[in-house]
Amino acid sequence: MKVLIIGGGGFVGQKLARSLVARGQLDGQAIQSISLVDVVMPASIESAAIAVNSSVCDITDPASIANALDASVTHIFLLAAIVSAHAEEDFDAGMQINMQGVWNVLERARALGSVPKVIFTSSIAVYGGEVPDPITDHSFLNPQGSYGIQKAIGELLLNDYSRKGFVDGRGFRLPTISVRPGKPNRAASSFMSSILREPLNGESAVCPVDDDFLHYYLSPRKCVENLIKGAELAAADLGQNRCMLMPGKTWSIGQLIEALTAVAGPGPAQLIRRESQPDIQRIVKGWRFDFHADKALALGLSADESFQDNVRYYLEDDAPVS
Amino acid sequence: MKVLIIGGGGFVGQKLARSLVARGQLDGQAIQSISLVDVVMPASIESAAIAVNSSVCDITDPASIANALDASVTHIFLLAAIVSAHAEEDFDAGMQINMQGVWNVLERARALGSVPKVIFTSSIAVYGGEVPDPITDHSFLNPQGSYGIQKAIGELLLNDYSRKGFVDGRGFRLPTISVRPGKPNRAASSFMSSILREPLNGESAVCPVDDDFLHYYLSPRKCVENLIKGAELAAADLGQNRCMLMPGKTWSIGQLIEALTAVAGPGPAQLIRRESQPDIQRIVKGWRFDFHADKALALGLSADESFQDNVRYYLEDDAPVS
Ligand SMILES: NC(=O)c1ccc[n+]([C@@H]2O[C@H](COP(=O)([O-])OP(=O)(O)OC[C@H]3O[C@@H](n4cnc5c(N)ncnc54)[C@H](O)[C@@H]3O)[C@@H](O)[C@H]2O)c1
Numbered sequence: 001m002k003v004l005i006i007g008g009g010g011f012v013g014q015k016l017a018r019s020l021v022a023r024g025q026l027d028g029q030a031i032q033s034i035s036l037v038d039v040v041m042p043a044s045i046e047s048a049a050i051a052v053n054s055s056v057c058d059i060t061d062p063a064s065i066a067n068a069l070d071a072s073v074t075h076i077f078l079l080a081a082i083v084s085a086h087a088e089e090d091f092d093a094g095m096q097i098n099m100q101g102v103w104n105v106l107e108r109a110r111a112l113g114s115v116p117k118v119i120f121t122s123s124i125a126v127y128g129g130e131v132p133d134p135i136t137d138h139s140f141l142n143p144q145g146s147y148g149i150q151k152a153i154g155e156l157l158l159n160d161y162s163r164k165g166f167v168d169g170r171g172f173r174l175p176t177i178s179v180r181p182g183k184p185n186r187a188a189s190s191f192m193s194s195i196l197r198e199p200l201n202g203e204s205a206v207c208p209v210d211d212d213f214l215h216y217y218l219s220p221r222k223c224v225e226n227l228i229k230g231a232e233l234a235a236a237d238l239g240q241n242r243c244m245l246m247p248g249k250t251w252s253i254g255q256l257i258e259a260l261t262a263v264a265g266p267g268p269a270q271l272i273r274r275e276s277q278p279d280i281q282r283i284v285k286g287w288r289f290d291f292h293a294d295k296a297l298a299l300g301l302s303a304d305e306s307f308q309d310n311v312r313y314y315l316e317d318d319a320p321v322s
Numbered sequence: 323m324k325v326l327i328i329g330g331g332g333f334v335g336q337k338l339a340r341s342l343v344a345r346g347q348l349d350g351q352a353i354q355s356i357s358l359v360d361v362v363m364p365a366s367i368e369s370a371a372i373a374v375n376s377s378v379c380d381i382t383d384p385a386s387i388a389n390a391l392d393a394s395v396t397h398i399f400l401l402a403a404i405v406s407a408h409a410e411e412d413f414d415a416g417m418q419i420n421m422q423g424v425w426n427v428l429e430r431a432r433a434l435g436s437v438p439k440v441i442f443t444s445s446i447a448v449y450g451g452e453v454p455d456p457i458t459d460h461s462f463l464n465p466q467g468s469y470g471i472q473k474a475i476g477e478l479l480l481n482d483y484s485r486k487g488f489v490d491g492r493g494f495r496l497p498t499i500s501v502r503p504g505k506p507n508r509a510a511s512s513f514m515s516s517i518l519r520e521p522l523n524g525e526s527a528v529c530p531v532d533d534d535f536l537h538y539y540l541s542p543r544k545c546v547e548n549l550i551k552g553a554e555l556a557a558a559d560l561g562q563n564r565c566m567l568m569p570g571k572t573w574s575i576g577q578l579i580e581a582l583t584a585v586a587g588p589g590p591a592q593l594i595r596r597e598s599q600p601d602i603q604r605i606v607k608g609w610r611f612d613f614h615a616d617k618a619l620a621l622g623l624s625a626d627e628s629f630q631d632n633v634r635y636y637l638e639d640d641a642p643v644s
């Protein structure tokens with residue numbers, strides 16, 4: 001097994017690589033090598049048993065992909081993307097990276113003829129508009145942003161390249177990943193990690209929505225587990241659609257804060273400052289939260305048991321050692 | 323109003339042009355000119371009042387589109403495509419024409435900044451797979467062929483270019499158009515026009531499926547009417563999704579033949595030869611027929627009253643004068 005992680009310098013890519021190194025095998029066979037490629041040189045990862053290498057690759061450039069992807073690669077995790085706010089601001093960059101870039105990777109795989117597995121990260125941002133609740137695997141994709149459109153197009157391409165036998169694709173619509181480590185970013189969803197992460201690190205954070213605000217979450221640990229399970233699914237079990245919701249759970253802000261307190265005591269929650277932010281509210285209140293990931297659940301993917309797990313995983317996996 | 327019909331040499335494009343010439347106006351204003359462009363030089367159309375011109379344009383070539391489309395164009399009917407069997411056989415041609423070509427046209431419109439109306443012809447081939455009946459405007463698009471994938475991507479692009487204010491798009495998923503004039507083609511659906519058209523012209527035709535085979539149809543006349551109505555819809559009435567099913571009606575083969583006999587007497591039906599064709603059956607039995615075009619119906623688009631209309635329209639509009 002030779003694994004290529006495209007976007008391997010990113011948050012999910014780095015965690016996935018560490019997890020694959022720890023497992024040592026994929027699809028029932030030993031992993032020989034893991035290549036992390038990204039438009040920014042990925043941080044290197046320590047491994048005794050497996051050759052892990054990092055290099056630069058820009059998926060908007062077919063020649064750069066050809067350098068990174070040869071016929072010996074058995075599994076491609078296609079994670080490279082720019083996120084929603086960025087794709088909305090810079091329309092051309094979003095189209096080139098999130099749409100054309102995905103097409104470029106699939107075209108390279110097709111040219112090789114080696115039919116690698118391609119594990120693609122879509123997003124719940126493909127849902128939106130006037131589609132009735134609940135949102136299921138059979139709901140119309142009506143993205144209300146360029147990022148979601150680009151992800152939906154990536155799914156369609158992945159499906160057809162799989163149907164034609166050019167790749168063995170599987171795509172997963174990721175919930176919002178929380179608790180995400182690191183710094184807040186400019187995404188409207190940033191507070192959904194900040195209000196937990198910063199207080200756990202003894203810092204204050206702003207919560208811009210009410211306690212009853214509902215959203216669909218998954219921990220980074222479960223996300224990586226699901227991507228690996230997704231890679232190992234038998235093609236025959238995927239049916240006529242290679243893309244599906246990744247299981248998550250819907251929680252209110254109140255439930256997030258209860259979980260924080262249950263795991264870490266009453267201190268951290270007192271560091272959350274309430275500050276109604278109409279700009280943020282306008283965006284996030286348009287998002288969907290009533291998701292039913294039936295297909296993935298039936299195939300053995302799973303969500304966190306309770307949000308207390310999300311908090312615990314952050315403390316175990318990511319919290320700065322103080 | 324300056325109208326550009328891309329794919330204007332095709333079956334729908336030619337009928338649309340004639341209909342626009344006869345109307346003389348669009349969106350409440352006089353039509354100044356109609357430009358028919360196509361990769362094959364479109365047949366010219368007689369018009370006393372309106373300047374109608376034909377030229378060659380290949381939508382896979384941005385420079386060729388730039389020649390055909392300038393900022394004075396107010397309405398673009400984007401019909402150019404290769405059909406399902408062709409796109410399935412020649413994957414690259416399908417991707418270049420049906421996907422990249424649509425993107426090229428939208429990019430040209432965006433560069434102009436003139437926000438033309440773009441009326442796009444999608445297809446019921448975007449539906450398929452494991453999505454439950456009935457198929458509505460909120461059903462997941464799960465095309466089981468490259469043509470359908472490319473049309474679904476065209477829809478997503480049209481939606482986002484509209485949301486961003488680059489064009490004022492509206493897309494319609496066309497039912498199978500019957501009775502289509504001309505010769506049989508290699509499409510699996512070809513018999514759905516042949517078994518009516520050939521007998522009406524005194525020739526024999528083969529019906530490869532049973533009397534109870536159900537399918538979703540619309541006459542060419544209604545299709546053109548709906549495209550013009552679709553062009554005239556107010557953007558504000560389209561909501562968060564610019565693409566919708568075009569109304570059609572579901573009929574059995576038995577009902578088609580009854581309608582033929584009701585309009586033309588018992589003679590023609592006797593020219594239909596029954597010949598079970600497993601290859602054709604395998605394809606067409608995978609197609610969906612339980613469609614509910616609620617959105618378009620609410621917006622004033624419509625289907626034929628009865629299949630007798632389809633037969634009559636063929637005799638009035640298309641049958642060779644004998
Ligand atoms: N984290 C979430 O909450 C979430 C939710 C839904 C979907 N996703 C998707 O999951 C994937 C991973 O997300 P993440 O949180 O790790 O994002 P991230 O931004 O941390 O990682 C994405 C990586 O892609 C790289 N990249 C950008 N342009 C590139 C290019 N042209 N060529 C090569 N690499 C390029 C970036 O440098 C970055 O390292 C992405 O596809 C994202 O859209 C994430």
Ligand SMILES: NC(=O)c1ccc[n+]([C@@H]2O[C@H](COP(=O)([O-])OP(=O)(O)OC[C@H]3O[C@@H](n4cnc5c(N)ncnc54)[C@H](O)[C@@H]3O)[C@@H](O)[C@H]2O)c1
Nearest residue numbers: 329331332333334360361380381401402403443445496499
């Ligand atoms: N007729 C139907 O039953 C039906 C059903 C569903 C959807 N549609 C769609 O409706 C539209 C019109 O269908 P039609 O029946 O008139 O098809 P058609 O094949 O008669 O016309 C399509 C035209 O596009 C032109 N074309 C192909 N490649 C081109 C290119 N690169 N640049 C410019 N022009 C190019 C062709 O030369 C042709 O004249 C198409 O988009 C088709 O996919 C038709």
